[in-house]
Amino acid sequence: MVRSAADDCHEPEAASVGRLFWHLGNSVMISHRCEKEELHMDNLDTHSDPATWDPAYDAVAAAPKHHKVIFENDKLRVLEVTLEPQDEEPLHHHRWPSVFVLDAVHPDIHDYDPDGNRQPPHRDIMQAVQAWDGTGSLVVNMSPQPLGRVLNTGEKTVHGIRIEMKNY
Template sequence: MTNDRADLTPSDWDPALDAVVAAPGHHKVLYENQNIRVLEVTLDPDDEEPVHHHRWPSVFVFDQVQGPVHDIAPDGTQLPPNRDVMRAIQGWDGQGCLVVNMAPQPLGRVFNASGKTVHGIRVEMKISP
């Protein structure tokens, strides 16, 4: 099962493509229970994550990030920088942490085209969107 069909909701997305399963080198579980999952997310400069999804809404707290960072569709095309996190990075002044409220994310991957490692903590709320 993939999650590229419009009739699927995030709860129907393929568990094998969950970020922790499909991109374990970039997503480390720090804590998990029935209500939340806390991930440490790391993406080195010039690195690209494998295709994966995030089925739950979350709050993403970046302590290190700079652009350009690109969203890449499963087919390899670069997506426009209109997703919540991409807009937040563009508007961030680099001071303190960047906190972004994130909707569930369908299949895709992120490419870090900057010279700085992306690092943050993502708190996923295990609720239906």
């Protein structure tokens, strides 16, 4: 059984209002939405407005080795994201919702908050990685992500394209 993070909307006033699994050829997309925003933002600053997040911690500014801008205008920013084996990204955030298309990813990635606590495995990206069979591409609809860092403990490079939507 594949579960979506929407399955974790336990509070009565935060019922799941949508879950979508897309299979595009050999790709899978997992998307969800809860009525209470903080339920699908499992990190710090879950109640703050992403527009107020410190620009010094924007992914491109704080982790340029891992986030390369390949296109940007006033509506979109497209990043190439690369995380080599045994590498860890510095603390950073993604203030805009995005679609993340991964062509190389594996279960040996770990998400941490600024205090070094490992993030719960039900987060969108971690759940999608666990459900993916490794063929084609993995496509994940992502909410804005507060400060965190990712560690690749595997022997393979993680690679993908992240399309951030500035005007949401």
